[in-house]
Amino acid sequence: MKVLLLEDEKSIRDFVRINLKREGWAVVEAETGEEALELADREPDIEIAILDVMLPGMDGFEVCGRLRQKYPRLGIIMLTAKSQERDKVMGLEFGADDYVGKPFSPAELLARVKALYRRLSSAAVPPVEKNELDLSPFTLLLDERKLVKQDQEIVLTPKEFAIIKLLGENANKAISRDEILTAVWGQFFIGDLKIVDVNIRRIRQKIERDPAHPAFLETVWGYGYLWRKDVSHEGN
Numbered sequence: 381m382k383v384l385l386l387e388d389e390k391s392i393r394d395f396v397r398i399n400l401k402r403e404g405w406a407v408v409e410a411e412t413g414e415e416a417l418e419l420a421d422r423e424p425d426i427e428i429a430i431l432d433v434m435l436p437g438m439d440g441f442e443v444c445g446r447l448r449q450k451y452p453r454l455g456i457i458m459l460t461a462k463s464q465e466r467d468k469v470m471g472l473e474f475g476a477d478d479y480v481g482k483p484f485s486p487a488e489l490l491a492r493v494k495a496l497y498r499r500l501s502s503a504a505v506p507p508v509e510k511n512e513l514d515l516s517p518f519t520l521l522l523d524e525r526k527l528v529k530q531d532q533e534i535v536l537t538p539k540e541f542a543i544i545k546l547l548g549e550n551a552n553k554a555i556s557r558d559e560i561l562t563a564v565w566g567q568f569f570i571g572d573l574k575i576v577d578v579n580i581r582r583i584r585q586k587i588e589r590d591p592a593h594p595a596f597l598e599t600v601w602g603y604g605y606l607w608r609k610d611v612s613h614e615g616n
């Protein structure tokens with residue numbers, strides 16, 4: 381975690397650096413905008429830039445704009461004069477992510493840095509929306525409507541798939557035969573509950589090592605069935 385700190389006042393630079401370092405951040409410092417741009421090019425692992433607005437020479441807004449253009453994913457926090465509402469607006473227009481008004485407390489700045497860092501890291505790695513149900517050692521691929529075990533497909537009928545999905549989504553919870561019948565065959569199915577048992581038996585033959593002593597698809601006597609999850613399935 382590396383921060384680029386651009387601030388012409390040494391005393392502010394010092395206390396910001398000390399506080400960031402205490403929180404485990406590496407800090408590279410620049411006194412002028414030109415220096416900051418050079419540093420950014422030289423140190424590609426900078427994640428957040430803290431930029432003072434009022435600087436001799438190139439001001440913080442310009443630095444911000446240039447950094448933003450070159451490094452779209454860099455986090456940028458502007459240090460603005462508290463009284464200058466205009467500075468906040470300007471900073472955001474130049475592509476800053478946040479601003480802290482001067483004078484600020486170290487805690488305030490650190491909180492902003494941390495919040496921004498969290499935002500950046502969660503944006504950098506979008507959660508992969510894997511549409512599958514983990515029924516270790518099986519995986520139910522919901523989009524493809526397939527059950528696989530170690531990349532081997534276990535061929536299921538649509539009803540068998542629906543039963544495993546229902547029980548798997550409610551793992552370790554007993555589901556009654558009635559519930560299974562309604563969920564899988566529909567509310568208006570006219571027929572016997574035994575069709576549930578028949579399908580369960582077929583599934584067991586496909587997935588259980590010993591269908592007579594199921595490790596996954598358990599019978600809940602007098603009630604229904606249960607998918608057993610997170611238990612050891614040695615040998616399966």
Ligand code: CA
Nearest residue numbers: 388432434435
């Ligand atoms: Ca200044």
